[in-house]
Amino acid sequence: MLSCGHIRISPPIVRLGDPVLASCTVSPNCSKLDQQPKILWRLQDEPVQPGDRQHRLPDGSQESLITLPHLNYTQAFLFCLVPWDNSFQVLDQAELLAGYPPASPSNLSCLMYLSNNSLVCQWEPGPETHLPTNFILKSYSRADCQYQEGTILNCVPKKRQSNCSIPRKHLLLYQNMVIWVQAENMLGSSESPKLCLDPMDVVKLEPPVLRALDAASGQPGCLRLSWKPWKPSEFMEQECELRYQPQLEGANCTLVSHLPSSQNQFELCGLHQAPVYTLQMRCIRSSLPGLWSSWSPGLQLRPT
């Protein structure tokens, strides 16, 4: 038993506000219907309306055509109906989708995490498209970033997330790789600008570990401490900065730069402004590109 009515839409997905053309064909052998039913339309919950034009097809079916000038729903159901007693009978239903093609993803940035050896990249997806839109982080390794050799790696983010993690086994460390984001939906696709980087140049460095030592010299106003780099980054040559501040309202900070990444004992003197000082350190890869770690948690020390 062929179904009585059938809706055809072209195209099924449009830009928000664009027109939609639909046709509904009612077959002649649709029992219980009088020969030339008046075909009607309903969009979502809007009032029932007649089509623009209804005519008879060679095979005897009736076809109604309707143009919705501006589809302002991002998702809506279009019904094809016929009058029945003092109500209507739905013959078919079609889903209309409207939205926008994806804008180019922007602000693509990546960090290499030594804790789980993966490169995590994140980006701004751009304005809402109202349509199912797939984002893929694409990359390939090539020493000088011009040629495209080797296969392109696709990293598919978890649903609705604008970041992706490339596992270690897909990374060629100490070589440049090209990375970009592709966004695609039914209305089009776009690409972010390309990044060219060596994962080891964007390591997310953790701050060093500070330890208080009891002051050796009897001299007042001194304190001693030691520090060593974050264990997973020990193989990287690093240089560090120490900042310290008396625990006083509005006291300013003193910075000591170009310190080695590990120090068994380091003495600070001349600390007479307050009974307690707060010390913090951060490090960065030295002689090769790198990113500063965050400052270590504050270490409260009492000068002698």
Place this chain on the structure above:
Amino acid sequence: MLSCGHIRISPPIVRLGDPVLASCTVSPNCSKLDQQPKILWRLQDEPVQPGDRQHRLPDGSQESLITLPHLNYTQAFLFCLVPWDNSFQVLDQAELLAGYPPASPSNLSCLMYLSNNSLVCQWEPGPETHLPTNFILKSYSRADCQYQEGTILNCVPKKRQSNCSIPRKHLLLYQNMVIWVQAENMLGSSESPKLCLDPMDVVKLEPPVLRALDAASGQPGCLRLSWKPWKPSEFMEQECELRYQPQLEGANCTLVSHLPSSQNQFELCGLHQAPVYTLQMRCIRSSLPGLWSSWSPGLQLRPT
């Protein structure tokens, strides 16, 4: 290139404290070794020791036999060595495991969760066996629990967990099912006593939802409230209990039983002992087997 030495143990897994018999065979064509090497043994980090007996096999290999009278490690490595310069060379290594066969799992109990429509059973695994031991929750549905018809369902718990969740699609509600736990390791297997239950008789009921109403009658010492059953359990006929207590140190509780599961307005009077009373309710499936829900969170009300 055949390796020089090979350890054989029988059996590789024993009860803790039982003896272990091992043999190590050194092939004649093992280059760089003198013809009749003195075969030695080492258990874990214990000192090196000679075997009980060493003899020549028909094919020219040397075989050393050793009996470890009581294996008191639950896991240990046994090494076969030969002297080399003034040290040793390891020819082979075997892993010894010792423990106990599983005791019968006990305290098997199940609850049916209407929120995710699954039957969750939990049990006591019994004393530590020190060996990899698999637990499987087994069940089959059969109206009168005697016959074993239809396939047995195996529910494999997550690692080291003593509970398992049987999803809705494997449950034949309103029919009895037989449930038990099987435990198995290399030294034996055991089964828990069998449970025979209808999942719907062990529904984990949530307490009803109470709502304060402003007291209608002007009469002092009265308050009014309404309640309705936990939404997912609405299809079950339930009867409920109300308990209330003045907010006073050591005040005792009054219980009102056999209340319907939903009530649009219920008046309580004679409440003169304190300005604020705490009310709680719980419900149970009525006329069919069921479990009491827990008491609802306390509702503080001020009598007029």
Place this chain on the structure above:
Amino acid sequence: SVLFLLKSLEQVRKIQASSSALLEQLCATYKLCHPEELVLLGHSLGIPKAPLRGCSSQALQQTKCLSQLHRGLFLYQGLLQALAGISPEVAPTLEMLQLDVANFATTVWQQMDSLGVAPAAQPTQSTMPTFTSAFQRRAGGVLATSYLLSFLEMAHHALQRLA
């Protein structure tokens, strides 16, 4: 170039760190803590030691040293791959080490390529030992990693002299 030497020195230290991590794990998990007790087994299994004579202080010659360094790294990469299936506990550390060695081999190859001394084709891997028991894979892992560590020690000195 300075960049190549700085990166290489860092990669050597990274591989040394993951090698020591693997050795520590093999010792803790399987009580295989003395590579010197496994030399005889190494002979019978045919576990190779990669030569690095071209990088020794007397005969340090950059092109020869780089090519021997690359061949050695390529050999150890294959050896570590042959240890696959060593055990679930150790496999992640072994994979990390094998990837670090492979990436360092690429760095050296890139440098030879940019100096115009890279051979036309990548070297072909020699036949690798076959491990027929869990013990052989673990003992082979200890021995290969300890050979790799001494190979890296020599490479580190050579790279510092080249820097």
